[in-house]
Amino acid sequence: MTNIKDLAKMANVSVSTVSRVLNNHPYVKEEKRLAVLEAIKKCNYQQNINAVHLSKGKTQLVGVVLPFTDLPYFGQLLKGIANQALEHNYKLIIFQTNYIESRELEALQMLKQKQIDSLIICSRTCNLALIQEYLSYGPIVLCEKVEDTHLAATFVNHYQTFMKALDYLYEKGHRRIGYTLGRKTGTNSHERQSAYADFIKKYQLPNNPDYIITGCYHLEDGSQVVQSIQAMSEPPSALLVTSDQVAAGIVAYCQNQQIAIPDELALIGFDNQPIAKMLGITTIEIPIEEIGKNLFLQAINEEISSIEMEAKLIERGTV
Amino acid sequence: MTNIKDLAKMANVSVSTVSRVLNNHPYVKEEKRLAVLEAIKKCNYQQNINAVHLSKGKTQLVGVVLPFTDLPYFGQLLKGIANQALEHNYKLIIFQTNYIESRELEALQMLKQKQIDSLIICSRTCNLALIQEYLSYGPIVLCEKVEDTHLAATFVNHYQTFMKALDYLYEKGHRRIGYTLGRKTGTNSHERQSAYADFIKKYQLPNNPDYIITGCYHLEDGSQVVQSIQAMSEPPSALLVTSDQVAAGIVAYCQNQQIAIPDELALIGFDNQPIAKMLGITTIEIPIEEIGKNLFLQAINEEISSIEMEAKLIERGTV
Structure with a gap:
């Protein structure tokens, strides 16, 4: 060239x-x-268009940090972001991180070097203080609740949502309730863990650390979740499953093993993916595409805003 | 800034x-x-990093044209591309086109303006002649079989694969065989249609245009497929479903409607997604991540190559 x-x-x-x-x-x-x-x-x-960008100081590029591109949750989030980017004549640079910190740093570095105008972090592993150091180079938008007023964010209140789902299971008579997570770290997981801790305290339920099952992202993880609770002397009677994919995997595995849902195991999924509707899974609806849309609009806006999105319980047949 | x-x-x-x-x-x-x-x-x-790119004439950016980001097929393809990009220290610019031609043109234009070093087109709507005009600006890689020796490609021979699946259904006794497609246009769809035409000619089967059902991409499309064949006076006894998502939707809807699979309707899916394994769907395995890996390597290589990937029938319970 x-x-x-x-x-x-x-x-x-x-x-x-x-x-x-x-x-x-x-x-x-x-x-x-x-x-x-x-x-x-x-x-x-x-x-060279780079000469044009150099003279304008803008690239019309927005960076998007995602841990995975092949999980439906992130696919939908990306769809919401991408549709807005198109409408506003921006292009997206994708940083698929697999939660490796150095890859997040690369994205921040590109913001610093003005190769992107702003950065959307859909999920992160690096700490907030580090992100804050890059705020002077362009807008950074997060997809989690943050106290810092210099960071824009669109988020779901996962503490409240988790508590509501736990209360619902309690009302339905469940006393041994477990939950699955992708990873233990991350703001959303912390909020959920703290809701769970407050919940078992409120109702004076026993604290069983085995009831928290991590590493659950994919459909295929469903079978392991069921196997691990089958190995417990006192297995939970209900699970909050923070991904409909995993919930669908649990439903399919239970069908195979002839474990009756909800009688032997009750389930609440998260997201309200099409598969949850298809399999009749009770779930918490998260407006993922709408969140993506907001994240993008915040990324191209100088004003810093914090938007809380509503999550909604969809009652189907698994509780 | x-x-x-x-x-x-x-x-x-x-x-x-x-x-x-x-x-x-x-x-x-x-x-x-x-x-x-x-x-x-x-x-x-x-x-400004753009000044650096200007002087080097390289951006370490590769463009990726995809119609949708929220379909598992494209999510997995993107994962294969993204993992290689990471390994080779490249970033990806995503063009989510929804099959709108002007959006594909934007990507080609960015190649011309040197804002990206090369372009991967995972699925396209614009014609090949137009793409060829941009070849002098950098490598362009396609995910379909192309005769042009100036274009790099990684592809599955969809004619052969479709024919093999049709023959398999014929051997199992099926004479009324239909199939679903995303869209009718596109090289892969043309190859499939031409295999089907040759197949019905070979066995002197009647040509029923209703047996070709288009617009099938998502899990949710499964119910419409079943409804449309239920409305036929002579419905097909077997379907080739060019997406495991749609096949899974068909299986779930048939369960609801108490339509016995495979006795009343036999199915072969495509891709071998986790959901196909979960639901025991007979399918054609496509090495999607591996294809993504090749597409990326071809995008950063000066040499032009054409790589045919193997597709494999996985026998499960739906035929």
Whole structure:
């Protein structure tokens, strides 16, 4: 690919002369100007858009940090972000991190180097203090509840939502309630853990650490969840499953094993994915696409806002 | 965000003076140089990475054109691409097109303007001749069989694969076989249609245009597929369903309607998604992540190659 240096070499002039010719600068000898134009013609040189970005200080690019691209939750979030990006004539740079901190840092570094105008962090592993150091380089938007008023965010109140779901299971007669998480760290998981701790305290229920099952992301993880509770002397009678994918995997595995849902095991999923509707799973609806839309709009807005989204219990047949 | 123009204004010098100071050019008056350095210090100016790209002629960015980000097929393809991008220190720009041609053109335009080094087109709506016009600006890789030797591609031979699946259903005794597609256009769909046409000719089966059901992408589309075949006077006894998502939707709807699979309706899905395994769906395994990996490697390679991937029938319980 021809660049300004190649042109300079071909025309036998300095790089700054090429730059002056490209920018119609007056002080260029006619002879050199013609040599540069000839070189440009010869190699079909297309003015580099990076030169335009350099002079404007804007790239129309927004970075999106996601741990995984193949989980329906993040796919839908990305869809909401991408549709807005299209409407506002922005492009997205994707950072698929697998929750590896250095990959999040790369995204922050690109913001610092002005290769993106702003950054949406859908889920993170690096700490908030580190993110704050990059705030002066452009807007950073998070998908979790943050106290810092310098950070924009669209989020669901996972403490309240989790508590509501736990109370619902309690009202339905359940006293041994467990839950599944993707990972233990992360603001959303912390909120859920803290809701659970307050819940068992409120009703003076025993605290059984085995009832918290982590590493649950995919459909395939459902069978392991069931196997692990089957191995317990006092298995939970109900589970909050923070992904409909995992909940669907549990339903399918229980069907195979002839474990009756909800009689032997009650379930509440999260997200209200199409698969939850298809399998009749009671779930907490999260407006994922709408959250994606807000995240994008916040990313291109100078004003810093914090938007709480409603989550809604959808009663179906698994409780 | 401060750019070179802002610095010039603050230092009360010309833009080219700022540029010379940034590049350590010798012919700058000391007084002006100090003014620029003072301005830089004042606003914490970070040298724009776009300036670096401009001088290198490379961006370490690869564009990825996808119609949808929320379909598991494309999510897995993107995962394969993204993992390789990480390994080779590239970033991805995502173009979610919803099959709108102008959005594909934008991606091609960005290649022309050198905002990306190369382009991966996972599925397209614009014609091949148009894509060929952009080949001089950087590598373009397709995910379909192409005759043009200037285009790199990783693909599955959908003609052969479809024929093999049709033959399998024929051997199992089926004579009324239908199939579902996402859209009728697109190379992969054309190959499938042409395999089907040759198949019914080979066995002298009647050609029923109702047996081709289009617009099938999602889990939710399964119920409509079943409803549409229920409305036929002579419904097909077997379906090739070109997405495991749709096949899963069909299985779930049939369970609800007490339609026996495979006795009343036999099914072969495509992809071998986890949901196919979960529901025991006979399917054609497509190595999606591996395809994504190849697409990326081809995108950063100067050599043009064409890689055919194997698809494999996985026998389960729906035929």
